[in-house]
Amino acid sequence: MRRGPHESELDALHDFLRELARFMLSFSGEGAEGVARGVRSVAGAYGARAETVLVADGAVLSVTVGDRTLTSTVTAFPDVARLDRAVALKEFVERVRDTRPALPEAAAGLRRIETLPATVPRWARGAGIVLFSVGFAPAVQPTWYEIGTTALLAALVATLTVLSDRRPRLARVLPLLAAVLVSLVTLGLLRPGHDHGGPVLIMLPALFFFVPGDLLSAAAAELVGGFLTTGAVRLVYALVLLLQLYVGVLLGVAVTGTPTGALFDTAQDADLSRWVLVASWAVFTVGLVLAFGVPWRAAGWVTALVYLSLGVQAAGTALVGEVAGTFVAATALAVAADLLSRPAGRPPRLVLFLGGFFTLTVGSLGLRALTSLAGGHVLHGFHDLMDLVTIVTAIAVGLLAGAALVPARGDQT
Incomplete structure (x- = not known):
């Protein structure tokens, strides 16, 4: 017919x-x-x-x-x-x-x-991963040693990531391979002393590109918002990525013969000025633009929302505590990203949202909690796990509150 x-x-x-x-x-x-x-x-x-x-x-x-x-x-x-x-x-x-x-x-x-070609060459994406990690490093430990070791470790991670771009099977276990590499170099070659902070804190910024804090919070937001299937799948996937990082670190511990008790995440005293801390987030944003292929015309918007999130979170934490401050920052980020993305020609909400979201993300707490538990530091590990659950929930509910505060989009994208 x-x-x-x-x-x-x-x-x-x-x-x-x-x-x-x-x-x-x-x-x-x-x-x-x-x-x-x-x-x-x-x-x-x-x-x-x-x-x-x-x-x-x-x-x-x-x-x-x-x-x-x-x-x-x-x-x-x-x-x-x-x-x-x-x-x-x-x-x-x-x-x-x-x-x-x-x-x-x-x-x-x-x-x-x-079939669009990549906006940046492969080497520039690798440089972006390094800048992304180095810009985040002072948020873990505000020290020059943290920045220096992160630059070295992130360069190794970036090289591994760029080489895996054309090898999809390798990319599926990339977090595991990156964690093994970083763990081996940190524990076998760098061997940071007690005055440099715990080894996991040295490793963490270089692995931040793979830490699924955004997935954890997005999964929580979808579950709270009623998208049960998508939220549950994202949650399981985020946990799988986190466990790859955890197992990779433990493999490095086993190969180098490092006692698991050394995984306690003590922090070194700060030696960076406040202005270096503020500027580090600009470095982080440039790295994000390169690593994730964000068009440069959107870089200003991304930078503005990164500093909006940081400013609101800092002010909120000073006034009402960390949990409430994070909730308010997530709400402000959701409102700003949603409203700014609506006019035609503006970047989509995801692009505006991602940089600020990384500043609030707490996936690093999950890795720190697991490694502390593996090292026998039970109370400290469970404390980090409770922080993880609390902050993830605060971000998720803040995102929902932000979505509720702005008018409905109707059939807009």
């Missing part, structure tokens, strides 16, 4: 929306709500209705035109390594929604975004 014009249009629209959903799952990092809203808005521009049922790495898509409905499944592994694609995707969805191009033209535009 020959298909009528409406049937052919439905087939073409369904194929396009299925690819759009797959692309958003892969590269936008917007989560369940963002993917559903984006696909629904584009379908509405073509006079159709789209419904999605989402999990963290897949979706069931139903597209309806008139009295006909087509349903299919989509699978994709979520990734935020190329945020330039997230920026291009938001601009593409805005353009499709406003101009409604012919479906073959729209599908070709989507394919062009998927």
Whole structure:
């Protein structure tokens, strides 16, 4: 039987929306709500209705035109390594929604975004990972020794990461390999003394690129917000990444013959000025832009929200304590990122949000807690675990509060 014009249009629209959903799952990092809203808005521009049922790495898509409905499944592994694609995707969805191009033209535009060349060369991404780690180092220990060792260790991690870019199978265990490498060099070569702080604190900034604090908090936010499946999957995935780092550190301990009791995370006295601490977050932001492929035209927005998060958190902590200060900072970050991302041509919420989110992230507490427990420091380890649960919850609830304070987006992306 020959298909009528409406049937052919439905087939073409369904194929396009299925690819759009797959692309958003892969590269936008917007989560369940963002993917559903984006696909629904584009379908509405073509006079159709789209419904999605989402999990963290897949979706069931139903597209309806008139009295006909087509349903299919989509699978994709979520990734935020190329945020330039997230920026291009938001601009593409805005353009499709406003101009409604012919479906073959729209599908070709989507394919062009998927094949965009990287905004920075591989060596620059490696340099970004180093700057990202070095900029974060003073937040772990505000010392010149921490910055120097982080530069060395992060250079090794960056080299390993860049080499794995074209080896997907290797990339799946990259956190484990990076943790083993950092642990071996720290414990076998650097051998920091007691006056340099605990060895885990020396390792942590170089591994921060892999610490899943953002995933932990995002999972908590989705669970609290009612997206139970996506939240649970993200939580399990974050824990798997954290356990890879933990096992990698322990393998280094075993190979070097280091007593596990040495994993107690004592901190060295600060020897950095306040201005160095403030400037370090600018270095961190430049590293984030390079490491995650953020377009330079969005760098100013990212930097502004990094310092907004830091300022609100510092003021809130001074006034009402760490937990409440983190809650207020997460709320302010969510409100600012949501409102600033809405005008056409602005970077998507994920890009604006990510830098500030890293300043609040607490995944490092999870690694510190596990290594303290492995070293026999039970009370200290459980104290870190309680801090992890408390701060993650404060961030998640703060994000939800921020979302509730701004007007609904409707069908915007």
